[in-house]
Amino acid sequence: MAFRMPAEWAPHESVWIGFPSSTDAWGEPLHRAQLQIAAFANAVLASGDGEAVHVIAGSAEAAMIAKDLVDSGVHVEQQQIGDIWLRDTGCIIVKDGDLRIARHFGFNGWGDRFDYPGDKSIGYDLAIAAGFDVTKADWILEGGSIDVDGDGLAATTVDCLLNPNRNPSLDKEAIESRLRDDLGIERLLWLGDGLANDHTDGHIDNLARFVGANHILIPQGAGSDDPNEAVFADARKRAEAFGCRVSLMPSVGRFLQDGEAVPASYMNFYIGNAAIVVPIYGVRSDDAAIAVLASLFPDRKVVGVMADAVLTGGGSFHCSSQQVPT
Template sequence: MAFRMPAEWAPHEAVWIGFPSSADAWGAPLQRAQQQIAAFANAVHASGQGERLHVIAGSAEAAAIAAELVDSGIHVEQRHIGDVWLRDTGCIIVKDGDRRIARDFGFNGWGGRYDYPGDRTIGAELAASAGLEIRKADWILEGGSIDVDGQGLAATTADCLLNPNRNPTLDKAAIEARLRDELGIDRLLWLGDGLRNDHTDGHIDNLARFVGVNHILIPQGAGANDPNSAAFDDAHKRAEAFGCQVSNMPSVGRFMQDGEAVPASYMNFYIGNHNVVVPIYGAENDDAAITTLAALFPDRKVVGVMADAVLTGGGSFHCSSQQIPV
């Protein structure tokens, strides 16, 4: 066998969740973002015999707030964390049988956009605290830029992985080779553009997610006013041509914050051991998104949690979390 990145629906031992901590980074939405991240953690925890939860706060003050907001049984830790997006700054854990390795990829603030102290070190720090063997990778890769079915198939966007602000010396073939060697990905579905105004350069976890082996979920545009209809249509065509089973997810549609259409997406859901937590926004398709996921995950409870304040920081629940497979 070889080391491979498990699918998110494979059993988890634990999950790390970043907790909004910096008023400088979050501004006025900080308090509501903290409440929504805590509600996400509580929803995962409420599933009962699930994974252990570790909420990671960046200051003593934030840790005290988190401890007040989350359920008893959720472990709150204060660590030197830059921003909450542990999907991108945390290690990606691969498995070969019962052996696990934490792949510690490079991180450059999403192409140099946001440079917070702690973001380059938190992944290895958390992996070490979990007793995991760590192997450093010498190139930039964010966990939110890939999604896998656990059987060697992954999806990504050219918008992100081929952006010269990440790995300017690596071409498509070189990236495919590295993903094969380090994450066990031997088939890579290249999608095109990500969501409009996504400062990650179009992470896949806002656009398309695997919900089964070779089975991918992609939104349908919510009418002519949806700024992402063309990206969704293109993703559908590419996935079908690649040979994937494709299911449809409702789109949030045009979602405005501070006069700008922002990348609100139901695709940023987290698949826990016993439930699926989907971000909702007080939008027309919130209930339809929950119903869609409930049909796809009949063995898990699907829970919608408000995420509009979390979105002001540039992501949602999947972005803020990184699981530890058993």
């Protein structure tokens, strides 16, 4: 059988979204992060087109809060989720025709940085509850570290996938082989560094995203004050040399929280069946980013949702979600 990871724009049966639940993990921004994740879930639901929305809360108290914040059609479930980043802790559903199975990869807290109860088991638990057969992979892979075009091409970063804090015994060729076997990835575009101060060691879903077969979207730096100006330029150069069609997205530019430049990115958008939800930050480039996505996906409604509080946890809407393809 030839199982392959579908592109995100392929039809979804449902989506799992993690809900901020722990004051210990989130601190003062917890309530605003809950409001923003609820707004994300509501935006996916409001678009319609048959995509069920499941919000996963980590406690009974958080589940009650979630039910108060989300629309009535959103399913709220209580699970031991750990933190909310289901893109990395959830299973990846792969397909061979109409057959679907869940790939459950190893997870080590982004290079042993964090260890929340539930992070290593939530992906398996959700997939089993949804009725999937689950196959476990014997290596570390976070879903946010790869992006696919559904046609056998994927992109990743050297910064993350070759970091020795994940799979120190695996070299480039071994990782490419495992991606081929586990996700049906036949060609791999290796970009270089990820965004500055990204504690995931450079996840691709903050840097570059496929928007069509062999068509990749990359930010354009906002000038010399942009901490990722060189990173974006290098990514574009590598993608073009690889033979990809490249479109450009505005950069958020230098975005400070508590005096530190943080990896705010429009690239952490979620592609649903009928809507694209893009994180915005209350800066002047927000509208331009929405316009770019609207031009690339004319069949979907593009919705900008504030994500500054979610960003304090280290990610955004794409990071918090994992889709289930039909």
